[in-house]
Amino acid sequence: MSWPGSIPNSSGDGTLEGVRIVDLTRYLPFTTLLADMGAEVIKVEEPRKGDYARTLPPYFSAVHRNKRSLTLNLNSPKGREVLLKLVERGDVLVENFRPGVMEEWGLDYDTLSGRNPRLIYCSISGYGRKGPYRLLPGHDINYLSLGGILGLTRDESGKPVVPGVQIADMGTCLLATVAILSALFQREKTGKGQYLEISFLGTSLFFLTLPSSLHLEGWEVSGETLPLLGRFPCYAVYRTSDGKYLSIGCLEEVFWERLCGVLGKREYLGHQWDPEKRGEIFEAFQRIFLTRKREEWFRLLSEADVPVAPVYSLEEVFSDPQVKETGMLVEEGGRRELGFPFRSSLFSYKPRRKAPSLGEHTGEILKELGYTEEEVEEMRAEGVV
Template identity: 30%
Template sequence: MTDGSKGALTGVVVLDLSRILAGPTATQMLGDLGATVYKIENPKTGGDDTRAWGPPYAETQDGNSDLSAYFMAANRNKYSIPADLSTKEGRDLVQAIAAQADIVVENYKPGGLEKYGLDHATLCAAHPGLVYCSISGFGQTGPNRDKPGYDLMAQGYGGIMSLTGDPEGAPTKVGVGIADVMCGMYACIAILAALRHRDATGEGQHIDLALVDTQMAWLINEGTNYLTSGQNPRRRGNAHPNIVPYDVFATRDGHVIVAVGNDQQFQRFCQAVQRPDLAQDTRYQTNAQRIKYRNILTKELSATLTKLDRDAIIETLQAVKVPCGPIHTVADALASDQAQARDAVVNMPRDDTTAGNVQLLGNPIKFSKTPVQYHRAPPRFGQDAHLIPGLLKGPKPPQN
């Protein structure tokens, strides 16, 4: 699955004490970049909670798969190491890995690892060069630090649900665990920055990340719209708060996205859909004016586009360089010629005792010198327990 090149993080060792999605997203990214990732899983619970978040599951010869699609989405390029932290043997194993590690990622409740001697204060004191990243719902400080955090709760608390969904309907979460995923991305960025600092100074550090903090940070323009105007943003469905027309429109045979980004594009758009009168109307000459008369303009455009075929609209607008496009299903998107050209789907051979491959979403990063690595399919629970004797002796980690 690779061309033999080493990854950018080859030689970096990660102790992964995380589960569910935010932490595993970060550690999978580190593994994709070449790091060796040891995922610690609790034998009492059968490992990461998401192993049971199905169906669907990958097929196995014994018919008892612990490879849910959800688990596989965030756990390739990892070694599954069973360890019960409530036992001395389990703690000794994790501490032995920590002694070799460059990075620790955990998402226990704040203070939850102190009783095991695996908290950031203890491990960073023992290993001053360690980059230790803690992910939690609300962070290590603040009045809500002890509350549990799940993606849905973060989307609700952090404001994004108030902006998502039909204007007349209920607040709606984003269709995937975006608060978790984005927190994992922020975690990866922070870890790599801290790793560079460590390599320059020898000094590790503790990183404190919260689902709610990161979700608020990616409110982006709607957050700054509120801070600038004092007006609470509201749901607009598919419409844009700052650009008109930038929306989904019904056509005679489906729906089309129209994303007019400036006044020149609006002029070309009106000509292309044979509505030159709208281009000449003083109410719509500038984007600021179009926002003011958003509802009237949207009704006019809806009445026009609903009489036209979707593909004809797309072809016409693309010809005059007005951004537009279809709304794909997941199947459409992943089967598209663009997805195939960019390796959006990867086929990974299983390296456990069961036959067959698994299909996973590819990493979108394209390096010219250190390509992303696809060297280990998501592991069965405890699949790499045979490595434990060596890990306790502190050997050189397995080469990716």
């Protein structure tokens, strides 16, 4: 069931239709997938300033579609009272303030669950809510550093390489989504909400599963010994004659045999992981790859059933026929953006409304909560909304 004024799901097939989420988060798409799945997401933003992501309009539009925007000053008692009313009618609250901020406002889990025992409260922080670094500011690069990922990913000079996408950030958004869905499922059994705690550092450690499992068992682990860091010729990137690059992923012996066969280097069979032969094989393979263009090698190796892919620029990504086939690129209102990342045999997930302007739905949401027109105008005048 939806409370009055909830977002209409025009397709009528939202998995989470009827679930109401109060979103206090900033910048990252913590609730984007939930909104795409039909949940009613009310994005609470600071009056006049809004989410930091608004400074990048294309990004904001892509990650805040299917949501409504409510401006609310949580530093004011009236603003916090409005939030409490939202929570009373909501299913989930998501926040990513530094530890202690919600407690200072009197909006901690104990207080909010007292107003709504069915509330699922998802708290996201950089390093966790306890420990010596709990209050440190941070971004993706910092979490990957402390989590050991940058320490493993180094160039030939030994300098850590910063990835081109936000790994801890986006991973935390996904884990938060999984945690919230799990809590909603559990609530169907117990009738009770719960408190969820997720950190970007924890996400980084989660992604460290392979190297940490080896390290904790006493294995020597480094960029020189791990198989998936591009230091072995069977799992690496090679330059082609047109100055472009190709990735090879021949972890299994059968694929290594096929690769060596196509390259005419069968003498390297049995030396897939040979540290003594590694440099020699790299040099030999690179010389061969420089004899043809990237697309020629892609065709030859694909036909031989070798794990291979061209290293694309963003322009090339979105013109590739396989990328188009994923359905991830959608057009809405003359704009192109990434869509929903999986398909269902029962439901069709598609944008229901564009990203909101700042405070676009403030008036209607307040009226849904029972405030009169006069009270709304008074709150506007006072800077509450």
